[in-house]
Amino acid sequence: MAASNSILLNLKTVKFCTIHHSAVTPGARNIDELTARARSYDQYHKVKADKYSFPTKTKGEYGYSYISYHFMIARDGSWLQTQDEKYARYHASDNDRGENSHNLHGIAILIDGNFETEMPTDAQLKTAGNIIRMLEKKYKWNLNVEGHSKTALYYDKVNKVMYYPEKAGQAYTQCPGKHLLPLVKSKIVKYANNPSPVGVVKPKNETCKEKLENKEAQISSMIEQIKNLNNRVVTLKRQNEVLVSNKTVNEGRIDDLRKQLSKCREGQKNLKENQVRKRVESILKGILSKFR
Numbered sequence: 444m445a446a447s448n449s450i451l452l453n454l455k456t457v458k459f460c461t462i463h464h465s466a467v468t469p470g471a472r473n474i475d476e477l478t479a480r481a482r483s484y485d486q487y488h489k490v491k492a493d494k495y496s497f498p499t500k501t502k503g504e505y506g507y508s509y510i511s512y513h514f515m516i517a518r519d520g521s522w523l524q525t526q527d528e529k530y531a532r533y534h535a536s537d538n539d540r541g542e543n544s545h546n547l548h549g550i551a552i553l554i555d556g557n558f559e560t561e562m563p564t565d566a567q568l569k570t571a572g573n574i575i576r577m578l579e580k581k582y583k584w585n586l587n588v589e590g591h592s593k594t595a596l597y598y599d600k601v602n603k604v605m606y607y608p609e610k611a612g613q614a615y616t617q618c619p620g621k622h623l624l625p626l627v628k629s630k631i632v633k634y635a636n637n638p639s640p641v642g643v644v645k646p647k648n649e650t651c652k653e654k655l656e657n658k659e660a661q662i663s664s665m666i667e668q669i670k671n672l673n674n675r676v677v678t679l680k681r682q683n684e685v686l687v688s689n690k691t692v693n694e695g696r697i698d699d700l701r702k703q704l705s706k707c708r709e710g711q712k713n714l715k716e717n718q719v720r721k722r723v724e725s726i727l728k729g730i731l732s733k734f735r
């Protein structure tokens with residue numbers, strides 16, 4: 444039965460982080476396998492959600508509508524966010540705690556694998572620590588990190604009493620597995636408090652000889668580039684010289700053409716004057732002839 448129909452966490456009152464395992468052997472090795480697993484768990488939780496009528500369906504910003512974990516971690520330390528941390532997920536098996544349920548005040552991290560039979564990798568534990576530290580920093584939380592079997596309640600239906608599993612002498616769940624459970628406090632919480640880089644691809648270590656060879660190759664490439672640039676400068680200088688000399692020649696031609704034009708105008712003017720004079724003379728001759 445669902446303790447609350449609310450599916451939103453009050454981000455100001457988040458104080459728990461519950462660690463789960465998938466009980467699937469072997470754990471996803473990398474992000475590709477983890478993504479495939481996430482799709483399968485999403486379908487599995489959909490069926491579970493229908494069975495228990497938990498209002499687990501969210502808007503699924505990360506592409507998973509039903510999955511009950513906020514984060515998932517593969518064996519190589521790569522991780523996937525499957526639900527936004529603003530959603531309450533039903534994973535801690537303590538709905539009967541009511542308003543104090545870990546589901547309503549906590550985040551779920553799944554470390555993929557079956558840690559009843561295999562060991563989690565150090566990369567998985569470091570990534571879990573890093574995610575917890577990231578969330579604590581982002582939201583100013585101080586999370587109490589526990590394995591699922593520590594948050595789950597055993598409910599005695601006959602006497603209608605709730606017990607922690609240890610008290611009831613009966614584990615409600617084996618999650619997150621006997622090999623991971625002791626590492627929750629001894630490793631994950633420790634890594635959350637002490638930053639430890641994981642999933643960062645370190646550059647390949649170059650030997651001194653390789654470094655020297657690389658530098659020498661860079662230098663000869665630069666010398667080659669300088670040579671090419673020098674050749675280009677020489678070519679451009681030559682082209683410039685040709686252009687300057689062409690300019691001088693052309694200016695001389697223009698000058699000549701101007702002079703010719705001016706001569707033509709002069710000639711045209713003279714021609715006109717001669718024609719007028721001849722006409723006047725011929726008219727005068729005509730007049731004079733009448734008086735003879």
Ligand SMILES: [Zn+2]
Nearest residue numbers: 463464591618
């Ligand atoms: Zn669990």
